[in-house]
């Protein structure tokens with residue numbers, strides 16, 4: 227029996243409107259991602275309690291690149307032969323820049339610094355338990371205006 | 381301000397390459413070269429600080445003692461430092477502190493490494509609480525991918541081009557041609573860079589530095605000791621900056637997957653800007669006083685970032701400096717006259733010390749075939765994984 231499960235537990239929600247899960251310090255309100263516990267990393271805060279908080283699903287591209295060669299282990303390639311994928315660092319309204327792979331089917335030619343991206347959840351790899359998912363960034367131009375597909379480069 | 385100066389009595393290196401031998405043998409060659417350069421006997425050294433290497437077993441974890449034993453136990457005080465790429469600066473700082481406190485007289489600082497082939501990947505085993513493991517497992521985020529993020533940002537924000545990045549490689553390859561310690565001593569044409577495979581867009585294979593075997597050593601002593609024995613040619617360490625970032629660190633840093641939040645306000649300087657600023661402040665000089673710089677060109681584009689982080693020009697102006705030839709030997713502010721990592725490849729615990737060796741030769745006027753005329757003040761810059769600043773200012 228196999229199921230679709232996140233490749234890492236507790237980092238993001240799944241479903242219709244998936245989101246990253248961060249931690250908000252209950253003392254100084256600073257938001258951290260990935261989730262944190264124990265001690266607040268704001269040097270002027272001695273808070274030790276956090277509440278889970280879903281981060282904004284949309285942000286702006288800080289920068290982007292791709293992986294033309296298969297990364298080494300512990301990366302688990304999704305396909306054989308290897309297919310390159312794009313990566314983006316996206317700045318969220320919370321003031322946090324979060325790295326992620328770019329959604330399947332998009333390349334660096336579909337992105338520019340400052341573009342809006344939305345969080346989606348897609349399959350990272352498949353193992354004996356089934357599909358293992360991860361958060362990814364998808365250009366919103368392709369979500370809101372699917373008819374106006376930019377033709378690659380430019 | 382000379383109160384906190386220490387003297388560089390001698391420097392030495394083992395040439396960079398892929399020699400396939402134990403790191404200890406490289407370290408001993410560099411240490412003996414530095415001792416010979418200083419004219420100091422190993423038995424007169426009363427402090428040894430080793431730069432740790434994490435890929436060479438227990439001997440690498442206790443590098444200070446490993447080198448001391450290889451040179452022959454002489455009863456010196458011993459320390460070992462690790463700060464990733466900033467290891468050498470931290471080791472120097474440890475030696476400097478004991479000398480300035482009057483607790484040691486002559487210190488030998490050594491770093492050496494033997495490196496594997498290909499991408500630097502994390503050690504084996506599952507480590508779900510280790511960001512350096514998670515970035516590979518969850519994102520496939522390699523080191524070149526981080527360099528590529530910074531490079532792409534220069535292109536989209538400042539209008540940098542891949543041809544600019546290639547020009548950095550062309551310049552550094554030319555600088556390193558006559559450097560006997562460089563691994564790559566061959567002219568490179570811009571087309572060679574642009575025709576090499578893209579590794580992480582927009583960076584080509586030849587934009588990214590290799591990993592190498594190598595070793596570098598520096599002998600430090602008090603200025604009084606140097607003057608008494610006529611050592612070192614008058615080169616002084618004016619500053620060693622080993623700062624951490626200041627919260628919130630809002631520029632994404634290898635190997636992390638996110639930044640801290642800028643929502644509550646951001647520091648005046650980015651982490652990399654603060655590294656050089658702390659060095660300038662400690663030395664009591666400014667960027668306008670610098671004659672030569674050795675910066676950590678893990679990628680060609682990163683050299684341009686460092687030039688701006690060291691305030692040698694304003695943000696977004698480094699490409700113009702490069703295009704004008706200002707950063708070439710003979711220009712206004714030559715950068716990486718050694719050839720940089722482009723010609724050396726990276727040998728982590730040795731690299732920050734290699735930068736200091738090069739500046740020492742430059743300030744003494746001994747950098748044959750790559751001399752920056754009349755250089756009196758030099759600055760190094762690099763950054764170690766997990767928040768280690770590294771900048772050293774030398775002057776004569």
Ligand SMILES: [Zn+2]
Pocket residue numbers: 251252253254255256266267268271272273
């Ligand atoms: Zn707090």
